[in-house]
Amino acid sequence: MVRDVTDDATLTNHQRHQKLFGLLHDRDKEVAQAFDNPRRSVAFQLLCIICSWGLLSESKLSEFSEHIKFLLGERLAATRCLGLTLNLTFFYHEEHKD
Numbered sequence: 269m270v271r272d273v274t275d276d277a278t279l280t281n282h283q284r285h286q287k288l289f290g291l292l293h294d295r296d297k298e299v300a301q302a303f304d305n306p307r308r309s310v311a312f313q314l315l316c317i318i319c320s321w322g323l324l325s326e327s328k329l330s331e332f333s334e335h336i337k338f339l340l341g342e343r344l345a346a347t348r349c350l351g352l353t354l355n356l357t358f359f360y361h362e363e364h365k366d
Contacts, residue, residue: 270288270291273287273288274288301314301317302314302317302318312336315336316340316343316344319344320347
């Protein structure tokens with residue numbers, strides 16, 4: 269996405285700066301969801317997000333129980349299959365469907 273903005277010759281330097289700033293701001297919000305205000309009530313969701321970004325090493329993942337690793341694998345496989353991006357909004361909507 270950054271390369272698309274920087275390579276867009278139709279934009280002025282100021283417009284590129286604004287778009288890049290917007291991208292960084294949006295990405296900061298996504299990262300904040302995974303690492304800001306950790307609570308037990310959303311721990312599994314945060315773990316799923318962190319794993320989906322590839323930020324958890326195999327050695328750290330091996331410290332979790334087999335049950336948690338199974339649930340993580342199921343959740344991540346389902347989201348990959350459907351082409352979804354994990355974030356807390358995704359989990360909130362999924363858990364509060366009517």
